[in-house]
Amino acid sequence: MVTLTRTMVFTSAAVILTSRAQTRFTTRKRRLTPKNTSCTSSHQSVKLLKFTDDTTLIGLISGGDESAYRWESDHLVSWCSHNNLELNALKTVEMVVDFRRNRAPPSPITLCDSPVTIVDSFRFLGSIITQDLKWELNISSITKKAQQRLFFLRQLKKFNLPKTMMVHFYTAIMESILCSSITVWYAAATAKDKGRLQRVIRSAERVIGCNLPSLQDLFSSRSLKRAKKIAADPSHPGQNLFVPLPSCRRLRSSRTKTSCHTSSFFPSAVGLINRAGPPLTDYSTCHFMLWQVDTPPVTPLHTAHAALTAIHHFVTCHFVSCLLLVC
Template sequence: MNINPHPMKFADNTTLISLIQDGEEYRQEVKELAVWCRHNNLELNTLRTVEMIVDFRRNPLALSPLSILDSTVVTVETFKFLGSVISQDLKWDTHINSIVKTNAQQRLYFLRQLRKFNLSQELLKQFYSAVIESVLCTTITVWFGSAAKSDIRRLQRIVWTAETIIGCPLPVLKELYSSLVSKRAQKITLDPSHPSHHLFELSPSGQCYRAPNTRTIRHKNSSPPPGNPPYEQLNVPPIVQ
């Protein structure tokens, strides 16, 4: 019996992000990744590998299908990455649909059942915070600033419904978003090794942060920085425009 002394392992949640200019450089990076995995006893599951291209140019490049180890990779318009459903057009309606229909509404049923059992208001609030609010706030610092107002209202209706069931006011999503982004931004400013640390640029006086330069609304509304949370929430002086 032959025993392979080099066990193979699958590389889970491996993501390659590349700027496509001519198409060939991008394919070379994918090829190098496949070679590196093979040399390190890792096997890419091409059946579960997908490709998504984000291109807002008027005349996008016509790219041929991507291949890995002689297997063609499926091109998709959306895919789930670290809890967020990312769309090809960088809109968040698909992600919010998954929150509302798949998670939040189903969990409201259990909140109603607990109310029928005459649980105290404090326990109902704890259940809401742990089971429903946690779902609404998952990766909220990524998508809330760029989400459409209609989608935000759909999420807020979940909060309003929970308020009716529990019988007391609950934090609105915008307040939760501002609080979480502020905490995230504070951590970034204190961590020079963070990839977004350079986005917080001090003014020449060193007493306040400059406002980020953006050319599109999509970039301006994205977060963490540059994003919607006001810089005064970072316990620093106002932004220099």
Template sequence: MVVSFGLSYVNQLLIQGLLLELEFLGVAGLHPQLSLQGTHHTPYQSSDVSLTVTFDAVHFILVLLFADDTTVIGLIKDGDESAYRQEAERLELWCGRHNLELNTLKTVEMIVDFRRHPSPQLPLTLSSCLVSTVETFKFLGITISQDLKWATNINSVLKKAQQRMYFLRLLRNHGLPPELLRQFHTAVIESVLCSSITVWFGAATKKDKLRLQRTIKTAERIVGTPLPALEDLHAARTKTRACKILSDPPHPGHQLFQLLPSGRRYRSMQTRTSRHSNSFFPLAINFLNS
């Protein structure tokens, strides 16, 4: 489930910002049913992010705070939702104690359930209001679907990139040299195409990857010089992100990179589904070993 909570400030409060590294949501691929929510508090310091986290390892309840929103990730096993619902109640109490008000109109819930015969879930209630259930959930600029497929997010990325292609053509028509056109493409169009690319590109369908690469080819014709393929950009950024995690022992994913006795390669992750094998950590290990 994904529940996104909205908060309204009653008093001026300084809340430590929390940036969720989206590839950490790859944990979703490990579990048959996942509950993702949204609003709470706690701190993890990384070399490049400030992350506030509380984690209940027994019930797998992960609380992540970002500005005035919170995401709660919880595993529901054997139909037992008690830990998940208790966390939502604790969140409501925490907000009350810290002079914050939950905005239930901005709170949504998304259920991620890959069982063959999923059982219906009772709706979540906060402040005597039912939380609406949605099929997609936008988090930090990326659209997550309940089937953990990325077509909706890719459509949004392509739309943004194609809108910016107009300005690239306009600059070309005004005689801007290829080198400056390339720089503009990197800053304005490629940055959109590569937004959170380490999270979703590996699991994208072949059709969607061709659509994305077609946008790069169009930009190449406008710029007049070769541009890096999106697969190469994905591989490079995945390796860069993996190296940052390796150099940051407190990172939640650091322990997933285990060196083999030879000391030259990392132990491959065992995966049972293509959804998991195409997520960030298995791909990152494969790239580092190649």
């Protein structure tokens, strides 16, 4: 069964993002106040992600019923007005993710007497999400930023800085860009896009004169680290997706029907864990623990990764369960 999703984003200059697959997403940016904790979603099919300067509303539309999604949108507008927060309807956009064969044009949404603009893609927490859940635009943006920073790396080489200093510069300035939200999009990237990113790394290797961690290694290390963190947190809504088999040597693979779902974070993380080898296990109680892996050093990840993982998984698994990974 394919459903529809709509998403909106609100800000103090509000933005609405809607996705239909059938799925709708809405994000509105706004100022963070102590009273923001009182603004929560009351419907299971609608999720509200709040940040310092923006809020994203994600709605699952089943059977063409958008009442819950529209009610939450109106409730958020009303809540902001009662808490002295102003929404900018002109900067509010909506993205619809809809993978149905017979697609109907989305019904318009009005915010403060202004129609909400429906877009094909939008930038969410530094990453570009498109309505077909492809990552070419996001990877192109990352590649462009990394290539711009190659200039500064070459300047350091002209100044005869030691390799150690240049490696530190690469890790802090270039690798952090290349690995931005990598656990969300890398598994779904095409071989062509991965090659574009790897060429940037090879260019940096030639400038520095030493080998650097490949993008695949960086993705594996970060995915395993994030999976370990989720599996060790009983309060995390995604912990139940890391289920050990009766032998306690491997994890149970997720059932997927589409390549988009297969290449999302949780199925790919389970595959990485199973391929890495048998985990440390307490066989008396069959408690699963992710093991330490000898991987390249990992720099701190931005909390945007968690939110992007939540949105991508929410769509690709057809919204059977909404895993909000804001941590």
